Amino acid sequence: MRIDENRLEDANKKSIARHNEHFDFLAGIMTNDGHDINAILQKLQDFQVAIPSWALGAGGTRFGRFGFQGEPANLEQKIDDIGILHKLTQTAGAVSLHIPWDVPSDYDAIKDLAKSHDIVFDAVNSNTFQDQKNAKESYKYGSLSNTNSAVREQAIAHNVDVIKIGDRLGSKSLTVWLADGTNFPGQGNFQKALSHTEDSLKEIYKTLPNDWKLFIEYKPYEPNFYSTVIQDWGTSFMLANACGDKAYTLVDLGHHLPNTNIEQIVSTLMLKGKLGGFHFNDSKYGDDDLTVGSVKPYALFLIFNALVYGMENNPQNPYPAWMIDASHNVKDPLEDLIQSLEAIQEAYAKALLVDQKALTLAQQNHDVVKCQEILQDAYRTDVRPLLEKARLNRNGAINPIETYRTLKIRENLIKERGADSVASGL
Numbered sequence: 001m002r003i004d005e006n007r008l009e010d011a012n013k014k015s016i017a018r019h020n021e022h023f024d025f026l027a028g029i030m031t032n033d034g035h036d037i038n039a040i041l042q043k044l045q046d047f048q049v050a051i052p053s054w055a056l057g058a059g060g061t062r063f064g065r066f067g068f069q070g071e072p073a074n075l076e077q078k079i080d081d082i083g084i085l086h087k088l089t090q091t092a093g094a095v096s097l098h099i100p101w102d103v104p105s106d107y108d109a110i111k112d113l114a115k116s117h118d119i120v121f122d123a124v125n126s127n128t129f130q131d132q133k134n135a136k137e138s139y140k141y142g143s144l145s146n147t148n149s150a151v152r153e154q155a156i157a158h159n160v161d162v163i164k165i166g167d168r169l170g171s172k173s174l175t176v177w178l179a180d181g182t183n184f185p186g187q188g189n190f191q192k193a194l195s196h197t198e199d200s201l202k203e204i205y206k207t208l209p210n211d212w213k214l215f216i217e218y219k220p221y222e223p224n225f226y227s228t229v230i231q232d233w234g235t236s237f238m239l240a241n242a243c244g245d246k247a248y249t250l251v252d253l254g255h256h257l258p259n260t261n262i263e264q265i266v267s268t269l270m271l272k273g274k275l276g277g278f279h280f281n282d283s284k285y286g287d288d289d290l291t292v293g294s295v296k297p298y299a300l301f302l303i304f305n306a307l308v309y310g311m312e313n314n315p316q317n318p319y320p321a322w323m324i325d326a327s328h329n330v331k332d333p334l335e336d337l338i339q340s341l342e343a344i345q346e347a348y349a350k351a352l353l354v355d356q357k358a359l360t361l362a363q364q365n366h367d368v369v370k371c372q373e374i375l376q377d378a379y380r381t382d383v384r385p386l387l388e389k390a391r392l393n394r395n396g397a398i399n400p401i402e403t404y405r406t407l408k409i410r411e412n413l414i415k416e417r418g419a420d421s422v423a424s425g426l
């Protein structure tokens, strides 16, 4: 289904007076404070986040999965769902495909469909964390790090295939996340596992087209619980350096031990020009894959503050590839994604409000109190009218969640696809 322009406009009409009042009030304060509102709006309007093809259905845990009705049953329907998200939020202008869950059958048709929704193909994701039907070798004891060269070769070949698929769609990057590791002390040899992984990544890197990037994701534990081969940003950074200039580290917010200072990691990577990709989610304990900004919005703001600083001061770092990497166990996946997109834009807008000049001066003067005041002054600003305006400027919805419900989108999807359609994915 597609959102009817007229109905979207009608929904906006109901909120426009309230929006104008709030926006004018905020714009007045911001202008008095010396901010260039149009420049900030433009940055918000340009900020696009990829939606992974596996996140449009209900997620599950190892204890079970509760389906959500009207889920997209194929890649076409998944792209249609992202089209709905993008139409409402104007922030979801990209899709990140998971291979082999979402291999296109008709490339031209899929490209046309994505284009009709104003969606581009972002990073492609390989999968060597589960065995595929009829696979010759098993990844039970690792893929790129496996002690058996036949397994490593199969995993390398899969990644090379993923690059080829992505290349036909216009993707420009490959994200590698490995589940490789061990569950018990003594199960594997750390040095051999790391060496094999480095050699395998170099093989994949060799086949990367010139204008492509390789993103190496890290994670401290899970699904293996004693060790993970690429456990932290340092290991990823080391492997990226070993591969070459087109290889980068990818930061996933959920892939850290509790209380890790992620904004510092972001800063270090951007200084070194090696932050390639970024996965958004939120968590309370581990890789909980909760809605972005639902648990630790201030931490998200601090991370964005580091990202904004890096984007403005580190020309050596490429513009990062943004993606939401969350799982939806109890919420409507589309509503959950709308909330995540809103939280991302909110944190970004607040980070853009940080008075960098005043902060630098306060830091030089060792005025610790002032430093905190500057950050929290930006954080405490209610920027929602700015986000509304950014969406409105691109013909999106003033209130995406409200509009999603008013237009009865889920009900329509259920009518169209049935109650028991199931999406492939997490």
Ligand SMILES: [Mn+2]
Binding pocket: 177, 217, 252, 279, 325
């Ligand atoms: Mn991730």
